[in-house]
Amino acid sequence: MFKKSLAAALIGAALVGLAPLAQAQDKVLRIVPQSDLKILDPIWTTAFITRNHGYAVYDTLFGVDAQGKVQPQMVGDYNRSADGNTWTFTLRDGLAFHDGKPVTSADVIQSIKRWGQRDGLGQKMMAALASMEAKNDKTFVMTFKEPFGLVLEALSKPSSNPPFIMPKAVAETPADQQITSTVGSGPYIFKADEYRPGEKIVYVKNTKYVPRKEAASGTAGGKVVNVDRMEWVVLNDAQTQANALANGEVDMIEWVPSEQYLALKDDPKIELASPVPTGSYALHLNRLVPPFNNAKIAQAALMAMNQEALLRAQMVHKELYNTNPSIYPTGTTFHSTKTSYFTGKPQFEKAKALLKEAGYKNEPIVFLYPANFPAINKFPPVMAALLKQAGFNVDLQSMDWPTLVTRRAVKKPASEGGWNAFITGWGLADNINPMFFAPMTGNGEKGWFGWTSDDELEKLKGEFLKTSDEAQRKALATKIQERVYDAAVFAPVGEYKPLTAYRKGVVSGLVSGPVGVLWGIKKN
Structure with a gap:
């Protein structure tokens, strides 16, 4: 009894602390993440929690849809030379960082270079490159010493580690040092002033983000955010997570603990889904x-x-x-x-x-x-x-x-x-x-x-x-x-088999694909 009461008291205190901000917003999506978030640099670790943070804050040149096909994302047009050695990419219109500055070829090139120092496939691609140059602010060219068979697969790599695009000044941070700025160009803005490791991580909708017109699918398509604010509520105890969801104190558990599987499965107020594959x-x-x-x-x-x-x-x-x-x-x-x-x-x-x-x-x-x-x-x-x-x-x-x-x-x-x-x-x-x-x-x-x-x-x-x-x-x-x-x-x-749990009739619109993403979700 004491343990249950203590757990209830702890989660109650955590959620009461969020209440004033929640009331100021029309729609707040509260998610229990798989773990706490302490590393914010998306190339510095392969931890899924940091990758998920990256997808919220940054964008990618290409995405991978639910069928596993590579699709343009930040890129508008691209072509490959007849010999397969030269690739030309043009960024789509409307791309901007959270500070209002436009995304340019220089930002892209430096981001790829930094990613290519840490990621295994990125290292192979950089070793095969003869040059990577900007033709203008929106167009850049990658020239290889010989045909490289996984160019699009590398630029769309969905996990461990995705090549996220960040401002050139941030991407100039040495790859063996973590970045200190979280300015990105993605659909969410990270609220550094509300960041409380071990308690909560907060994001707000990037109202100036211009999504693609295609329907969201995997990491591709339109990254439409349907809530004003997203809060990751860090709860390490499996029972506490399940109780919080059942009581409506949170809206979703990203990664269902196996010991709570049957309880959540049998709860008529809870829906279980597998938006990502095995x-x-x-x-x-x-x-x-x-x-x-x-x-x-x-x-x-x-x-x-x-x-x-x-x-x-x-x-x-x-x-x-x-x-x-x-x-x-x-x-x-x-x-x-x-x-x-x-x-x-x-x-x-x-x-x-x-x-x-x-x-x-x-x-x-x-x-x-x-x-x-x-x-x-x-x-x-x-x-x-x-x-x-x-x-x-x-x-x-x-x-x-x-x-x-x-x-x-x-x-x-x-x-x-x-x-x-x-x-x-x-x-x-x-x-x-x-x-x-x-x-x-x-x-x-x-x-x-x-x-x-x-x-x-x-x-x-x-x-x-x-x-x-x-x-x-x-x-x-x-x-x-x-x-x-x-x-x-x-x-x-x-x-x-990864399972996500959410409140039936309250949460909808989960996007299926190679990794879990947090756009497209609706809260009624």
Whole structure:
């Protein structure tokens, strides 16, 4: 009783604090986000919460519709030369930043350059570029040294990380430093003066934003905002989230906690929807520091994987998860059953033998544990137990999700504030293509957190980029998958069905697509 009363008191206090501002607006959409927002730079992390913030505040040159097709967004017209090496883009009319200044080619070019220093596909594209120049304020030209097969796919990349367009002065911030300005050109304006990490994040409608005329679909089409104000109400406890929605204190839960699935499903006042496709989870290892800088020790960790046990603990209900030992989503073009030694099932004896062969010295494995993040907080204790069964010494360290997102960027040894392993979630838009998936890198410290160095993986990815033949791409995608396991880059935990919950008869208009977006939503 005390716990329930305390939770009610806490949420009541939080929502009362929002009341004066809410009364001043005609329509306020209150959403429980999947986690707190502490990193505002959209290229500085692949965390979905920062990506979602990016889509609210910024715009992109191209989008991806619900059918997975690339569509122009900020771009009005574009063409490619006959040899495929030169691309000319012209921005559409009406584009302006939140400070009233027009979006120009110079802003676009600098934004792409900055993004291209952090994103894996962006790095490949920048390496292939001969030049990127502005013809005038609205037209810019990209010239490649040789045909680059994923130009539009790169410029429309929907997740991890999208190439958002920001003012040139902001985009001149070094890529290894976070931006301090949130001026964008997107459909929402971020209210920095009301930003309260751990409590609420506030956006207001950008009344000067000019949406495209096409219907909204995925990250493409008209980004029409139908509310005056959007508030992200940060509630970490799953029960508190469900109570707040049932009581009408919030309008929507972005990511339904699995333990509240049945209660919300059975509530006649609540609607459940899946606006985004099946996602996946993955185990990531720090290959830069001991002991996982030894490939055999890293392989032993992957052999401890028990997808069924992990997914059952996190997702609870069988209809919400699916085991899949492939790094690609089930039913998609590059999905393959050729997974080298990895099965998604525990191989404890083989793991122990590898540890002995590799000379593992019982060093503690610092496993990052986001205890208050309902979307993934059941995984770490189970994975820690599996690793112990395989012969590892595990140090499970509890923290909140924003702290984990910050700490995973630390390259120091675990004993000096670094880390060895963590589990996170991905969307179908991330791993549907080997060139899209952020952790699928072998370029060491230039790559995603974990920093695997593997020339063979990078060679295979380079070959994938150079061919447009689908049969060759599929064969290469399979080789890339096998190499990911042989090099112990990461391991899939399995797939999940993402669910959003909202108040029936109050909220409508959710836009379906590769990632969750927050335009188009109506509140009655």
